[in-house]
């Protein structure tokens with residue numbers, strides 16, 4: 001099994017979720033994170049001085065899927081989350097050795 | 113070493129922490145995440161129309177432990193976090209190559 | 225490629241980011257987490273009784289970097305984030321099999 | 337043959353009504369149901385899926401998808417059924433079981449029409465789809481058994497699930513053929529003889545989605561009640577996988593007690609489009625079956 005970790009612009013979450021559900025994928029875990037990179041934060045006025053906010057809010061999607069579906073999922077997320085502007089984000093794929101569905105104790109790809 | 117990543121119902125956090133501490137495990141890192149899956153969010157009324165919230169708050173526990181404790185920890189978390197109702201969550205186990213305790217520079221399982 | 229996951233005291237974020245940028249590393253993803261470990265939370269007064277908050281706010285930095293930079297980065301983060309007091313945090317290194325820059329579709333270390 | 341058509345409609349309506357009624361109490365325990373409803377006997381929606389009153393779930397929707405494929409091909413068409421399952425999955429249904437979802441995805445991604453054997457496949461997701469299979473094959477038990485297994489293996493490959501599907505099919509055939517309840521009981525005893533775990537004479541109250549628990553619940557309440565309404569109310573108040581135990585009890589009780597035994601208040605509450613479609617499918621499927629006498 002593989003974990004596909006996608007860091008994307010927050011407004012892209014719905015598009016990505018919809019595209020994944022067309023692939024029959026509805027389970028995932030999402031968190032709000034702060035991105036630092038080449039994309040610059042906006043400036044804010046604070047007590048009369050302009051400050052550059054140096055991080056950008058991003059959303060991180062963690063999806064654990066069977067190994068044979070990785071290429072298709074990575075391609076789909078990249079296509080949906082892309083705007084062509086700096087800061088679109090990253091996709092990282094890593095290995096998952098074991099998985100368990102807490103409700104039933106099922107293990108392996110059947111637990112996903 | 114292995115990372116055991118547990119996505120559980122928020123009210124189960126204390127039960128799981130207590131059970132882990134009985135195994136002598138007190139160190140872990142916890143974050144709040146949003147879960148998507150079969151479990152439905154509740155509906156909210158907004159400007160006279162009913163909307164289904166499509167995510168469910170979950171809590172994610174990240175625990176890095178020595179490899180030989182994995183089976184026992186996975187079994188314990190599954191047992192404690194289980195309610196038998198949809199949405200109980202998942203446990204994912206993956207490999208950790210190096211670990212460092214920042215305070216002392218110690219590395220390997222002694223740093224956990 | 226490797227993922228270097230650093231759990232540090234929140235006030236150390238700027239020092240760590242500055243030191244990393246001196247190494248030419250500007251891209252990372254940061255999240256707020258709760259740490260449990262040997263460091264005790266402060267006590268709060270609530271309805272006349274003192275309660276121990278049992279977690280400590282931490283910041284988690286996720287950095288994906290080429291494998292040959294790992295030792296240097298781990299050493300740098302450990303040095304910058306260290307105060308010598310309990311609760312300084314941990315660094316965990318794990319494997320990343322694939323990486324993609326969403327904006328361009330670039331893969332591998334060039335996407336980082 | 338008109339009696340057959342009426343009982344066919346009662347079978348399919350029983351499935352939809354049991355699904356809609358039981359969905360309210362799905363995943364609840366008998367104690368929780370008692371505390372909240374005293375006795376749950378109205379179609380009111382709600383439940384863990386936040387349903388509208390009369391709305392059905394995957395039990396009925398997958399059956400409808402199966403029936404549509406068979407009817408548009410004029411006969412058994414496994415690939416057509418699989419395609420319809422994919423279309424249904426992508427229509428964002430209110431619920432999909434995890435085992436069903438996996439099987440449908442594997443067909444969508446690799447064209448797989450039979451999922452490999454799996455210890456974890458002893459759920460009731462295939463058994464709940466037996467109504468259209470039984471109606472298509474009235475008069476031909478051998479065809480019913482073959483089709484039952486072939487549609488089951490799209491998502492569930494396990495001997496307990498296979499045996500459950502065939503037994504449900506046989507009971508629907510016998511009930512539509514106006515057998516008596518001793519005959520139906522004898523059919524359940526044949527299942528128990530083959531797989532002892534299905535024994536239900538000392539019912540323990542387990543009503544989970546494990547196909548053994550599901551059928552024990554259905555059989556226990558079917559044989560200890562005297563009409564369609566009493567049977568379904570008893571089953572759904574046991575909670576657990578209540579929409580599916582309700583749906584399966586509804587199929588068998590519908591076939592056995594007939595249309596007139598279905599409470600009018602439940603018929604009226606059932607979603608109108610669903611009601612029209614299942615009644616039409618029931619008639620069209622029965623007319624395709626050997627019993628219709630059509631050449």
Ligand SMILES: Nc1ncnc2c1ncn2[C@@H]1O[C@H](COP(=O)(O)OP(=O)(O)O)[C@@H](O)[C@H]1O
Pocket residue numbers: 007034035036037038039056058085086087088089090250251252253254286287288289325326327336
């Ligand atoms: N090396 C890295 N490790 C982890 N996350 C990163 C890394 N580099 C960038 N990111 C994440 O990707 C986001 C986009 O990166 P950025 O450099 O702004 O744009 P782009 O990927 O379009 O070149 C950042 O906001 C951050 O969340």
Ligand SMILES: Nc1ncnc2c1ncn2[C@@H]1O[C@H](COP(=O)(O)OP(=O)(O)O)[C@@H](O)[C@H]1O
Pocket residue numbers: 026027028029030062063064065101102103112119146147148149150151168170197198199200201202434
């Ligand atoms: N493929 C997946 N990858 C990562 N997290 C997942 C995945 N599937 C489910 N989850 C997480 O597990 C939680 C429970 O999943 P759900 O489908 O609602 O119930 P259950 O696990 O009981 O079948 C979700 O809210 C989500 O946080």
Ligand SMILES: Nc1ncnc2c1ncn2[C@@H]1O[C@H](COP(=O)(O)OP(=O)(O)O)[C@@H](O)[C@H]1O
Pocket residue numbers: 138139140141142174175176177213214215224231258259260261262263280282309310311312313314
């Ligand atoms: N086994 C572990 N797995 C994951 N995170 C851990 C683990 N142990 C500790 N942590 C994280 O490291 C932080 C510091 O740990 P603590 O035991 O308080 O101090 P120290 O590392 O200085 O001995 C904790 O607040 C928690 O966020």
Ligand SMILES: [Mg+2]
Pocket residue numbers: 393394395431579580
């Ligand atoms: Mg259902």
Ligand SMILES: [Mg+2]
Pocket residue numbers: 362577578579580
């Ligand atoms: Mg059900």
